[in-house]
Amino acid sequence: MSLLQEEHEQRTEATAAPRNGSQLMIEALKRNGVQHIFGYPGGAIMPLYDALVDSGLTHFLCRHEQGASFAADAYGRVTRRPGVCMATSGPGATNLVTGIANAFMDSVPMVAITGQVPSPLQGTDAFQEVDIFGITLPVVKHSYIVRDVAEIGALVDEAFHVATSGRPGPVLIDFPKDISVQMTEEVRARPRETFTAPEPDAAAIRAAADMLATARRPLVIGGGGIAISDSVEVFRRFIRRYQLPVTTTLKAMGVIPTDEEGFLGMLGMHGNEAANHAVQNCDVLMVVGGRFDDRVTGKLSHFAPTARVIHMDIDPAEVAKLRRPDIAIVGELAPALEALERHADERGAAPRVSESWHRQCTAWQKEFAWRYDAPGEGIYAPKLLRDLSRHSDEPPVIACDVGQHQMWVAQHCRFTDPLQHLTSGGLGAMGYGLPAAIGAKVARPEATVVAVSGDGSFMMNVQELATIKRYGIDVRIVLIDNSMLGMVRQWQKLFFGGKYSEVDLSDNPDFAKVAEAFGLRARTIERPDQVAGGLDWLLSPDGPALLHVKIDPEENVWPLVPPGSANHQMMGTGQGKRSKGQWEGLME
């Protein structure tokens, strides 16, 4: 299983005309297929911005570097090619860090370029100097400091390869100012190393096929790796062919259309109870491109207690990190699934789902189907989000922020493709939604893109309304406003005896006026009878708009696996408001 091919080519070529480091950088970006860049200029990166003029690349000036990094993240998710962001040294670079960490946690291809003070000044505490290479070491897949102007082209080529190959991730290129203005006629190659994914191991495939063929209560968890590796069609065929019960992680919503029969919904802390019960009772659990995150497993020692586990992933370092599988298949997901199918065909040993297990899963689905008959006078956000995603035949791309609304989106929105759901899964970064919607719309101008945000999250990158206006990026915004940091309030209510600490946002600005001040259309609604009209208005072909939705500050996300509990110990069982009072009483 040789996975690397190393070529050592040390060649020097004379180029047509001398160019500076910045021009070589732009050239290399273009050669790697870059069309769009999100960024913000400043002192140390001025030579690169100079070379950008008339380069043919389209640059989007975000109004904070964090916005640029989140936009690049979403662009990378949607295109599966690295989203590119750039910023100057010092504060520009540190402002990118949250977006880089976000891409790292969710395995998103990204190339981040930072200006750096001139090499002779590095290490002298120069103006706007920070060691961004050191700061980002824990959150990059790889990083470089450009030391040799002649190597820039090869270095950028390598950065793009590293960012996209195997398990994707962010790559940082720190670009000292003296190198960026240095002239050269030389182009030097670097020793080149190419990643090749391992072939699925034949013995592991055989063992997995046999395990599935002898299962009675099998279950599949679809993970984020399915979309990342473009394995959605193969995954669907596999699931449908054998009628396997299936659940997904937050990041994989849409790998099976959420309306499809047999789809149990998301699992985990705010998952559907049908999915959690199925996991806790299955006898063979096949995890495809997932990593057993703590929000998925609940109390790890109690997760899927009766199951033998098959774990498929491209990253060997995810195997047995948290749950030790019985069989690990390391490699690309699609070839592995195809090999499993082939093996089952050849041996006449298809994965089995017993009649009783099928009946049981169906019964759970029915019992725990979402309900929308919530009591109360106000707008029920889950229903509004459900209606939003069903407004057209083709669900919109939803770029989510982080908090209660994020969980409601995952629970209640319809997705027919995982790229319709952009969410900060691993990092859980508030402020992601609005700039992510910008990145998604730039990547897919033909798609309807909706940012769903909360009043806490929205204020973290509200300045990106100016980016939307400046470039006429047709993003629609649903702002769910409970005048609270709702998820924190919910946890304080449930797990801290109702003692509220710094969650009150009742002095929020008038969000409709804020949006209008940036030049967007805006409307506020607060009654259920305004929802249909509000969504029609928001999604009309009249350009960017914000629908400000005021909801009950006391609304909670149900059900919930309390921290440290097993996945079957869900609070708020039966969904909605039916039994929440009972749990809240218990916790107080």
Next chain:
Amino acid sequence: MNDSDRKHALNIQLRAAEGAVLRALGLIERRGFRLETVHAAEPQGDGQSLAVTVIGERPADLLRRQLERLHDVLWVELPGADTASADWTARGATNTPGTGAVARSAARRN
């Protein structure tokens, strides 16, 4: 040192690149191990080797795979490693990382 903690020796072969040593050592601490001894050899050509002993309760084989995911780590040896730690590849799988007294991976980083 808790009862559950164990000491492991690792030989790490690095690309001799800026930050490579820091990357490897930083990862070891972030992934839950204490560094006890570190010896960095003089770089030989494009490579540099690093010998460390670490203490921790997590599996050393997992640490090996996490290190090998780094772009600048070429391979990692666990001299004297117990190959039973890789029992997830049981049932005939041949991608078992351990191959005897020296567990060296055939699998590479992503």
